[in-house]
Amino acid sequence: MQDGSVKGTTARKAQVRRFYEVLWNAHELDAIPSVLHDEFTFRGSLGDEKRGHSGFTEYVNMVHAALGDYRCTIEVLVEEREKVFAKMGFGGLHRGLFMGYKPSRKRVHWAGCALFTFRGEKVSDLWVLGDLKGLEEQLKCNDS
Numbered sequence: 001m002q003d004g005s006v007k008g009t010t011a012r013k014a015q016v017r018r019f020y021e022v023l024w025n026a027h028e029l030d031a032i033p034s035v036l037h038d039e040f041t042f043r044g045s046l047g048d049e050k051r052g053h054s055g056f057t058e059y060v061n062m063v064h065a066a067l068g069d070y071r072c073t074i075e076v077l078v079e080e081r082e083k084v085f086a087k088m089g090f091g092g093l094h095r096g097l098f099m100g101y102k103p104s105r106k107r108v109h110w111a112g113c114a115l116f117t118f119r120g121e122k123v124s125d126l127w128v129l130g131d132l133k134g135l136e137e138q139l140k141c142n143d144s
Helices: 010-023 028-033 052-066 132-142
Strands: 036-043 050-051 067-078 083-094 105-118 121-129
Touching: 010 028, 010 067, 010 083, 010 105, 010 121, 028 036, 028 052, 028 121, 036 052, 050 052, 050 105, 052 067, 052 083
Parallel strands: 036 121
Antiparallel strands: 036 050, 067 083, 083 105, 105 121
């Protein structure tokens, strides 16, 4: 069975890398239709549930407004059938109101994971969990 491998990665893993490198790290939201299914559903670590391309765009823009130089780092990708699991690192410069905390201009970092579900070659559903306790501890320390 052919898995769509390109340089040691499957097409779905490559799409997850594109999701983080292009949509999040480069903040190139024009690429959303090539990565996300039209009926995309999303539940982010911050508890927000979004539907469709416009809902996801709102979430990305909110995070980027609060955290300058925001970056997502993939540590591990695991694929099984139509699912890809990613172990992640997230971080940025706290420059705007975030989780109720005023900007501190300090860097914050936290760990998380994401479960991607595909419909064809596009991501149809994403559920992200992050270490919000660890993140909040950093924000509290910065909020003095």
